[in-house]
Amino acid sequence: MTTLKTISHDRKGFALPEFLAYASISRAVRPYRRARRFALGLVIPDWNYKTSYLKAALAIVNPDSEYRFDDQAKIFDGSRSDDTHGSIMDMLLNDQSIILFRPSEAVPSDLRLGLDAIIELSTPDTRRVQGVVYWAYGIQVPEAQARALVRTDWQRLKLAMARGRPISRVLSVIEKMAQAETPEQKPDRDPEALSHIRLEDMQGYGEAKAWGLDLACDLTDWRAGTLSWDDVDRGVLLSGPPGVGKTIFARALAISCGVKLIIGSYAKWQAKGYLNDFLKAMQRSFQEAKQSAPAILFIDEIDAFGSREDATGSNASYDIKAINGLLEQLDGIEGREGVIVVAASNHPEMVDPAIIRSGRLDRHVRIPLPNLHARAAIFRLHLRESMAEQDYRVFAELSEGASGADIQRTVRNARRRARRLRRAITFDDVRCHLPISVRIPPEALRVNAVHEIGHAVVGSILGMPLVGVELTTNVLATAGNQSVGKAIFERQPWVRRNKDHYLDIIAMTLAGMAAEEVLLGSHDDGSSGGRGSDLYDATRTVIAIERSHGMGRGLASFGDLSDQPINEISHMDPALLARVDATLQEQFRRTKSIVEEHRAVCESLVDLLVDQLKLSGQEVLDALDEDRDASPRALGSG
Structure with missing residues (x-):
């Protein structure tokens, strides 16, 4: 074997691409240099450059000759005839041989038995x-x-x-x-930074990154024949706010797994035309994934399919058939080795339950907004490590609440400014495109703490599993409505959702307002407003009780009314708003009485939250346990 130092500078047929390929291969096969006999499989990063890699591989096994020795290095292409397969099997009988595989190629089991190792080559940096x-x-x-x-x-x-x-x-x-x-x-994106980034190098993906790295290990074991395909995850649903990088995650996952990535979406398939064309386009994407196995099929915005339970109106038949077509394709890959389906959604609650049942997308992984450390790492990535480490920290502190896409847009705008000034990008270029961050004053921070502790305490008293409660210390002056705190409860998939359950949800939703009334004398407008506000959500829940779930005055159900304006619903039933308001008033009184009963522990927890900014669910429960007067109320009682 040779190193880069001993290959001839003027080797026939070699130019810079071949030398780059040679350096990559030489580094990868270094452990086998002293071996007299070896057979190695190399997965090359770009199939378009296979000829350059083949020349380099031939130079590795024949350093002293410029002739082609086709019996010692070959390209394996699974789409070609069995003649290639047979000639490679014969080649493995030689003392030294190298076989090149495409990134998405599944190594046949008989070839795998004849190889000492299968090594994935990295892209030259x-x-x-x-x-x-x-x-x-x-x-x-x-x-x-x-x-x-x-x-x-x-x-x-x-x-x-x-x-x-x-x-x-x-x-x-x-x-x-x-x-x-x-x-x-x-493009403003740096191909080296984004197109070739591996999952190992990404920050801020939490559970999703851990799952992806486990999948990469499982695929390596499956390729090596030490793991059954039955033990590999074949479907996952990624969810998170817009801009957290679900598509970038899928690309990085495919690179780390060494597999081909096929991208599809409801919008992409629907663009083909009528329902029949839609279904054919979707089928082609699944078929491409099967033919390229091992491969990842990424389905973006899968919530666009909706749910068959909510399908109404003139498009109901189309939507139902589209979902049924997707289910058929998901079932079709269950017995096909090498295909993993990764779906992304901003609204996982809108996905048809059948899509996420066992055997389909049966794992749900959430991607959060990046924390401080992750934001600094994302700035470092997009700025291509061109600034000092403390600069990334400053940018991260000034971008609380920003998504990965927000950070990318900030850097893109900063680069544009630097280009206009005909110079390299500077700290000030980035700083001037960051939104102005304003620190929340102490008195406002305390109001926010009162509000969130109200949710946390009432929810816990009513038996809802509290994960934690936290406050935000800064807001962006240039942005609209922003979250300044949150109480997080664990979703209970098997809880019985009767009327008492929904009344408890309404009570917990109104608990922030109730705590402000009890502890501060009045509530402000932070709980009211449009979609996403506490009062709006509580109102919607009461409407669902009355008009969808048959738990109000009548049994008639008008289906899912979540997207229908409230004024339109009230036109259908003029007396509805009066009944809704009566229920809201009743639950608001109930909630205030709970806060009054536990006033001392609420005030203590408010002080603690203002000081620490974050409390675990267990800390809240421990405080309630110490309050001797705490006693759970009957579910739904007034």
């Missing part, structure tokens, strides 16, 4: 490019030129180096081409 160019051509490459080389297609690079053109001229031409690209031609 700027550091490797600089080292290879210096070794091959004796030139120190600045980082800007190295980044341009990383982004350059290898076929274009070979054309630029044709007819013995000096490498210094080639580098200059490539850098000018990169600089000359218009904003329409040149």
Whole structure:
């Protein structure tokens, strides 16, 4: 075996792409250099460059010859005839052999038995490019030129180096081409930072990252034949607020797993035309995933399918058939090895229950907004490590509540400003595009604490499992309505949802207002307003009791009214709002009495929350246990 130092600089048929491929392969097979016999499978990062990797592999096994030895290095293409498969089986009988596989290729079990190892090659980064160019051509490459080389297609690079053109001229031409690209031609995203990022290098994904890394390990074991496909997760639902990076997560997951990524969505499939065209387009995506196995099929915004239970109006038949078609495709991959379906949703509660049942998308993983540490890491990624570490920390502190997409947009705007000024991006470029962060004054912070402790205490008294309660210390001056605190309760999927259950939900929802009334003398407008406010949500729940669930004055159900304006609903039943208001008033009185009964512990918890900004559910329960007068109320009682 050889190292990069011993291969000839003027090896026939070699240009910079081949030297880059050679460096990647040489590094990967280093543990086998001293072995007289070996058979290795190499998964190359880009199938378009397979010819360059093949030349490099031949140079590895035949360092002293410039002739092609087809019996020692080959490309495996599962879509070709069995002749290729047979010739590779024969090649494994040689002393040394290398087989190249595409990223999405499943290694046949009989070939796997004949290989000492299957190694995934990494994409050359700027550091490797600089080292290879210096070794091959004796030139120190600045980082800007190295980044341009990383982004350059290898076929274009070979054309630029044709007819013995000096490498210094080639580098200059490539850098000018990169600089000359218009904003329409040149994306603001850094291909090196985003297109090739691995899940291992991502921050802020919590449980989703842990699941993805476990999946990558499972796929490695499955490829090696040590794990049954029955033991591999085949479907997951990712949920989270818009902009948290669900699509970027899917791309990084595919790279870490070494599999092909196929992307589909309701909108993409529906764009094909009528229902029949929609179903065919969806079927093609699933079929492509099966043919490319192992592969990940990413279905974006799966909540757009809706639920068959909520399908109403003239489009109901279309929606139901679309969901049935999706279920049929999900069932069709159950027995097909190598296909993982990853679906994303901003509103998981809107997904048809059949889609997430066992055997389909039976795992649900939530992706939260990035915390302080994760925001700093995201700024570092998009700024390509061009600033000091303390700068990323400052940006993170000033962007509380921002999603990954928000941060990317901020950096994109900062780069645009720097381009207009014809200079490199600076701290001030980023700072001026960050929203102004305003610290919440102490008196307002205490009001927020009273409100959230009201939710936490009343919910806990009514038997709802409290996860925790927390406050936000800063808000963005340029943004609209923002969350300044939250009480988080664990969802109970098997709780009996009768009328008492819904009355408890209404009481807990009104508890923030009630705590303000009891502890502060009155409530402000923070609990009222449109969709998402406490009073709006409580009103909607009462309407559902009256008009959907048959738990009010009558049994008639008008289906799901969640998207219908309240004034339209009241036109259908003029007496409805009076009944709704009566229920709200009754539950508000009930909630205030609970807060009054536990006033002392509420005030103590408010002080603690203002001081610590975050309390666990157990801390709240412990405080209630210490309050000797605390006694749970009968569910739904007035």
